[in-house]
Amino acid sequence: MWQTARRNPGALIAAILLHLVLAILALIGVDWLDWGAEQVARPQVVQATIVDAATLKAPAERLDQAQDAREQASREAERQAAELAERDQLIAREAQRREEAARQAAERERQVAEERAKAAVSERQQAEEERRRQEEQERLARIEAQRQAEEAARIQAEQQRQAEDKRRAAEAARQAELQRQAEEAARQAELQRQVEEAARQAELQRQAEEVARQAELQRQAEEQQQAAETARQLELQRQAEAARQAEQQRLAQEEARRQAEQQRQLEKAARLAESQRQAEEAAKRQAEQKRQAEEQRQAEREAKRQAEEQRQAEREAKRQAEQERQAEARRQAEEAERQAELQRQAEENRQAEEARQAEEAAQWQAEQKRRAEEERQAEREAKRQAEQARQAEARRQAEEAARLAREEELAAAALVEAQSAESPEPAExxxxxxxxxxxxxxxxxxxxxxxxxxxxxxxxxxxxxxxxxxxxxxxxxxxxxxxxxxxxxxxxxxxxxxxxxxxxxxxxxxxxxxxxxxxxxxx
Amino acid sequence: MKRLLFLTLLLVGLARPGLADLTIEIVGGQEGAQPIAVVPFGAPEGVGRTMEDLAQVIAADLGRTGRFKPLPRQDMPATPQTVEAVDLRDWRVLAMNNLVVGQINRRPDGLYQVDFALMDVYSGEQLANMSLASSPAELRYTAHRIADIIYERLTGAPGAFTSRLAYVTSEWGVDGQRVTLRVADADGHNPQTIVSSKEPIMSPAWSPDGRRLAYVSFENRQTAVFVQELATGRRERVASFPGINSSPAWSPDGSRLALTLSRDGNPEIYILDLHSRATTRLTNSPGIDTEPAWSPDGNEIYFTSGRGGDPQIYRMPATGGEATRVTFERDYNGRASLSPDGRSLVLVTRVNGQFRIARMDLASGATRLLSRGGLDESPSFAPNGSMVIYATQSNGRGVLAVVSTDGKVGQRLSQDASEVREPAWSPPPP
Missing domain, CATH: 3.30.1150.10 (Fusion Protein Consisting Of Minor Coat Protein, Glycine Rich Linker, Tola, And A His Tag; Chain: A; Domain 2)
Incomplete structure (x- = not known):
C-alpha cells in the first residue's frame, strides 16, 4: 500500500483531496441552524385581531412554491417531526384512555384516597403532555403567525390598492365617457365647419373661374382686333410701296413685322403679367384655404410649368419660322437679282406677300390653337379640382349622413323601427x-x-x-x-x-x- | 295628441310576441361574494363617539359569511343616510348590487330608534325599510339583527348573526389553572362566563332550544356530564358513571342526550333519556366509540370509531342497529357535526400530520378542506349552515376561527389572552 502510494504520490494526494472535499460537503449539508431553533425563548404572545385566513391561502401557497428546495426539506422535516409528535400524542392519548379504563376498573377495588392520588398523577401527566404539545406547536405556530401577519398586511394593502384601482377605473371610465361625448361634439362642429368651408371655397373658386373666363374672353377679343388692325396696316403699306424696290419693300416689311412682333411680345408680356397676377391672387386665396392649399399650390406649379413649356415650344417654333423666313428672303433676293422686271418683282412681291400672309395665318392659327389648348387645359384642371372638391364634399356628406343616420337610429329608434316595419313582407x-x-x-x-x-x-x-x-x-x-x-x-x-x-x-x-x-x- | 296615440298603437302592434322566444343560455360565470355597500349610519350630535358603529358591525357580519363583500368605507363616493339622499348611479358605477343606509335617533323615552333601508342598486327597489328600537346597551345586538334581516332578504335563508357561541377558556394564574365556560355573541364579542372551575371543562353542547348547555366537568376529579340552564345558572349532574362520561349531544327534540360512557369497560355510545335517566347502549365494539352527533331529523347517530383500526366516522340508527362507515379518505376522521339541512357534515381530518377541518357532502362523499390546519378541532355549523366555527392554534394558543362553508373566507375571532377551545354554535335564537 505504502509502496503503491510512493510509486504514485499524485494519486494519493488526489484521493486525500477528494475525501476532504466530500467531508466539507457533508458538513455544509447539515442544517446547523435547525439545531438551535429549540432553544429560542417563548415568543411574546400578540393579541390576535380578526384576520382573513382564507384570502391568505393563495399567496401562501404561491410563496411555498417559490421557496427553494432546502427550505422545503427543512419544512418537511418539521412536518415529519410534528407528525411523529402527533402520533406519539395519539398513542399516548389512546394509552391514557386505556389506562383510565384500567384505572377505573381497579378503582372499584381500591380505596378512595388511592384513587385520588392516581387521579392527581393522571392530571399531572395530562398537564405535562399538554405543555409538551404546546411547546411542540409553538415554533410552528410562531412562524405561521408571522407569515400570516405579513401576508395579511400585504393582502390588506393589495385589497386597498385594488379597491382604489377599481374606483379610479370607474372614475376614468366616467371621464372617458365625458371626453368621448366632448370629442363627438367637437367632431360634429368640425364637420359642420368643414362643410361650410368647402362651400365657401367652391364659391370662391367658381368666382375665380368666372373672372378668369371673362378676362380670357376680353383678351382674345383684343388680340383679334389687334391682329386685324395689323393686317390692315400691312395691306396699306403693301399697296403704297408696291412700286418701290424689292429691297426697300422687304426692309419695310421686315420693319413692320418686327414692330408687330414687338407688339405681340409686349402683349404677351402683359398677358403673362396678368396671368401671373391672377395666379398670385389665386395662390393668395388658396393659401387661405386650409384643406386644399397644398393641392392647389401643386396645381399652380403644374400650370406654371406647362405655361413655361408652352412658351419654350412657342419660342422654338418662332425661331424655326424665322429661319425659314430668312431662307425665303434669301431666295427672294436671288430671285429679284435674277428678275429685274417690275412685274416680275410685283409678282414676286405678291407671292412673297402671299407666303407671308399664309405664314401669318399659320402663325395666328398656331397661336389660336395654343390658346385653345391652354384654355382646354385650364378648363380641365379647373374641372379636375372641382371634381375633387365635389368628391371630397360628397364623401363628407356621405359620412355625415351615415353618422346622422346612426344617431337618428339610436335616438329615435322606435320611430325608425316603426317606419321600417311598415314596409311589407319583412325579410326573415x-x-x-x-x-x-x-x-x-x-x-x-x-x-x-x-x-x-x-x-x-x-x-x-x-x-x-x-x-x-x-x-x-x-x-x-x-x-x-x-x-x-x-x-x-x-x-x-x-x-x-x-x-x-x-x-x-x-x-x-x-x-x-x-x-x-x-x-x-x-x- | 292623435299622432301620439297612433304612434303608441303602432309600437304596441310592433311588439310581435311570436318572435320573443329567443333564449340565450349563460353557463359558468364566476363564484364570488356579492358586492354590498353599508354606508355609515347617521347618529345624533354628541353621541357618535360612544355609540357602536352599527354599519361596521353589519358589514363585518355580512363579510364573515363569505357570501358578501362589503365596500370599504374609503371607497364610498357618498354617505347618504336616508333613501331620499341616495343617488343610485354612484353605486352602479362601483358595481354594487345592494346598498344599506340608516340613521340612529334618540327617542324621548331614552331609547334609540334605528332606521335602515336595504336597496337594490339597479332597480331602486327597497328590499327592507325598517325601524328598530334599541336600548343603548343593545345597539350592537340591533346591528346583528339588521344583518340578519339583510342576509335573509338577499339570500332567502335566515341569518345567524344573533346566535351565540359557547366555548371553554383556560388560564394559568397564581393559584393554578382557571377554566371557564363562556357564551359570547356570534362575532366573539360580549363574552359572559357561565361556569368557572379549577378543573377541566369540556364538550359544551347547546340544547335545541338554546336555553341550556350540556358539558363535561372534571370537578371532584371525576368526569361527569352536567346540564345547566343559562338564564338561572341552575345545573344538574345527569351522568357520572364510573369511568369516562363525555361528549354529550342533544337529540333534536331535546329529550335525550347521546354520550360516551366507559362504565362497561370500553368507551361506547349510549343514549340517556333526560326524564327517566335511563341509558341505552348503542354500540358494542372492541374499539373506542365516541363523539356522537345526531342527524337533524333525529333518526341517525354519527360517531367516531376505532373499530376499523384508524379512527373513522360511522353512522347507525338512533334506535340501534348496524353501523356503516361514512369516511374513507385519510387515516384519521373524527368529531363529526351535521349541517342544519343534514346534507353535509364537518369533521376533523388529518392531512400530512396536520389536523384540519373538512366538510363532507354526504350524498357524494366528497370532502373539502376548510381550514389550514395544525391542531384544528371541534367544528360546528352556524344555525343557518353558512359558516363553521372551530378552534385552532394561533401564536401557540388556542383561538376561535370561523370559515365559510366553501372554505373561501375565514376569520379569527378576537379573544382575550386566554386559551380558547371547544366552541359550539348555538341554535337560532327563538
Whole structure:
C-alpha cells in the first residue's frame, strides 16, 4: 500500500483531496441552524385581531412554491417531526384512555384516597403532555403567525390598492365617457365647419373661374382686333410701296413685322403679367384655404410649368419660322437679282406677300390653337379640382349622413323601427345572425355574473329581458320567469344583466329578435 | 295628441310576441361574494363617539359569511343616510348590487330608534325599510339583527348573526389553572362566563332550544356530564358513571342526550333519556366509540370509531342497529357535526400530520378542506349552515376561527389572552 502510494504520490494526494472535499460537503449539508431553533425563548404572545385566513391561502401557497428546495426539506422535516409528535400524542392519548379504563376498573377495588392520588398523577401527566404539545406547536405556530401577519398586511394593502384601482377605473371610465361625448361634439362642429368651408371655397373658386373666363374672353377679343388692325396696316403699306424696290419693300416689311412682333411680345408680356397676377391672387386665396392649399399650390406649379413649356415650344417654333423666313428672303433676293422686271418683282412681291400672309395665318392659327389648348387645359384642371372638391364634399356628406343616420337610429329608434316595419313582407332574419349576436351577448354578460359561493350545480334561473335598440336594458324590465330556488343566485343573475347593459344588439329588423327575450343562467 | 296615440298603437302592434322566444343560455360565470355597500349610519350630535358603529358591525357580519363583500368605507363616493339622499348611479358605477343606509335617533323615552333601508342598486327597489328600537346597551345586538334581516332578504335563508357561541377558556394564574365556560355573541364579542372551575371543562353542547348547555366537568376529579340552564345558572349532574362520561349531544327534540360512557369497560355510545335517566347502549365494539352527533331529523347517530383500526366516522340508527362507515379518505376522521339541512357534515381530518377541518357532502362523499390546519378541532355549523366555527392554534394558543362553508373566507375571532377551545354554535335564537 505504502509502496503503491510512493510509486504514485499524485494519486494519493488526489484521493486525500477528494475525501476532504466530500467531508466539507457533508458538513455544509447539515442544517446547523435547525439545531438551535429549540432553544429560542417563548415568543411574546400578540393579541390576535380578526384576520382573513382564507384570502391568505393563495399567496401562501404561491410563496411555498417559490421557496427553494432546502427550505422545503427543512419544512418537511418539521412536518415529519410534528407528525411523529402527533402520533406519539395519539398513542399516548389512546394509552391514557386505556389506562383510565384500567384505572377505573381497579378503582372499584381500591380505596378512595388511592384513587385520588392516581387521579392527581393522571392530571399531572395530562398537564405535562399538554405543555409538551404546546411547546411542540409553538415554533410552528410562531412562524405561521408571522407569515400570516405579513401576508395579511400585504393582502390588506393589495385589497386597498385594488379597491382604489377599481374606483379610479370607474372614475376614468366616467371621464372617458365625458371626453368621448366632448370629442363627438367637437367632431360634429368640425364637420359642420368643414362643410361650410368647402362651400365657401367652391364659391370662391367658381368666382375665380368666372373672372378668369371673362378676362380670357376680353383678351382674345383684343388680340383679334389687334391682329386685324395689323393686317390692315400691312395691306396699306403693301399697296403704297408696291412700286418701290424689292429691297426697300422687304426692309419695310421686315420693319413692320418686327414692330408687330414687338407688339405681340409686349402683349404677351402683359398677358403673362396678368396671368401671373391672377395666379398670385389665386395662390393668395388658396393659401387661405386650409384643406386644399397644398393641392392647389401643386396645381399652380403644374400650370406654371406647362405655361413655361408652352412658351419654350412657342419660342422654338418662332425661331424655326424665322429661319425659314430668312431662307425665303434669301431666295427672294436671288430671285429679284435674277428678275429685274417690275412685274416680275410685283409678282414676286405678291407671292412673297402671299407666303407671308399664309405664314401669318399659320402663325395666328398656331397661336389660336395654343390658346385653345391652354384654355382646354385650364378648363380641365379647373374641372379636375372641382371634381375633387365635389368628391371630397360628397364623401363628407356621405359620412355625415351615415353618422346622422346612426344617431337618428339610436335616438329615435322606435320611430325608425316603426317606419321600417311598415314596409311589407319583412325579410326573415338569418339564424346565423341571431346566433352571432346571441354569442356576443353571452360573452358580454358572462364576466359580469358573479354567483354566490357554493351555488348548487343544478340551479337554473330563467329571466326575461327587454332591450332598447341601443342595447340598453330597459330599466326594471328584468323579471324572473322561473326562479332557481336560491334567492341569492337569482339576485346575482338580475344584477349581472343590469351590470352588463348595454348589450351588443343588431340594428334594423334583426333587432326585433332581441327586443324581448329570455336568458337561462346555469352555474 | 292623435299622432301620439297612433304612434303608441303602432309600437304596441310592433311588439310581435311570436318572435320573443329567443333564449340565450349563460353557463359558468364566476363564484364570488356579492358586492354590498353599508354606508355609515347617521347618529345624533354628541353621541357618535360612544355609540357602536352599527354599519361596521353589519358589514363585518355580512363579510364573515363569505357570501358578501362589503365596500370599504374609503371607497364610498357618498354617505347618504336616508333613501331620499341616495343617488343610485354612484353605486352602479362601483358595481354594487345592494346598498344599506340608516340613521340612529334618540327617542324621548331614552331609547334609540334605528332606521335602515336595504336597496337594490339597479332597480331602486327597497328590499327592507325598517325601524328598530334599541336600548343603548343593545345597539350592537340591533346591528346583528339588521344583518340578519339583510342576509335573509338577499339570500332567502335566515341569518345567524344573533346566535351565540359557547366555548371553554383556560388560564394559568397564581393559584393554578382557571377554566371557564363562556357564551359570547356570534362575532366573539360580549363574552359572559357561565361556569368557572379549577378543573377541566369540556364538550359544551347547546340544547335545541338554546336555553341550556350540556358539558363535561372534571370537578371532584371525576368526569361527569352536567346540564345547566343559562338564564338561572341552575345545573344538574345527569351522568357520572364510573369511568369516562363525555361528549354529550342533544337529540333534536331535546329529550335525550347521546354520550360516551366507559362504565362497561370500553368507551361506547349510549343514549340517556333526560326524564327517566335511563341509558341505552348503542354500540358494542372492541374499539373506542365516541363523539356522537345526531342527524337533524333525529333518526341517525354519527360517531367516531376505532373499530376499523384508524379512527373513522360511522353512522347507525338512533334506535340501534348496524353501523356503516361514512369516511374513507385519510387515516384519521373524527368529531363529526351535521349541517342544519343534514346534507353535509364537518369533521376533523388529518392531512400530512396536520389536523384540519373538512366538510363532507354526504350524498357524494366528497370532502373539502376548510381550514389550514395544525391542531384544528371541534367544528360546528352556524344555525343557518353558512359558516363553521372551530378552534385552532394561533401564536401557540388556542383561538376561535370561523370559515365559510366553501372554505373561501375565514376569520379569527378576537379573544382575550386566554386559551380558547371547544366552541359550539348555538341554535337560532327563538
Amino acid at each position: 332574419p338569418l339564424a346565423s345572425d341571431i346566433q352571432y349576436y346571441a354569442a356576443a351577448i353571452r360573452n358580454r354578460i358572462q364576466p359580469f355574473w358573479v354567483h354566490p359561493p357554493g351555488s348548487r350545480r343544478d340551479l337554473a334561473c330563467t329571466v326575461g329581458v327587454q332591450l332598447l335598440p341601443s342595447g340598453e336594458v330597459v330599466p326594471d324590465s328584468v323579471r324572473i320567469l322561473s326562479p332557481s330556488g336560491d334567492l341569492a343566485y337569482d339576485r346575482s343573475v338580475v344584477a349581472a344583466i343590469y351590470k352588463a347593459s348595454p348589450l351588443p344588439v343588431p340594428t334594423g329588423r334583426l333587432f326585433d329578435e332581441f327586443r324581448d327575450f329570455k336568458f337561462v343562467f346555469k352555474p
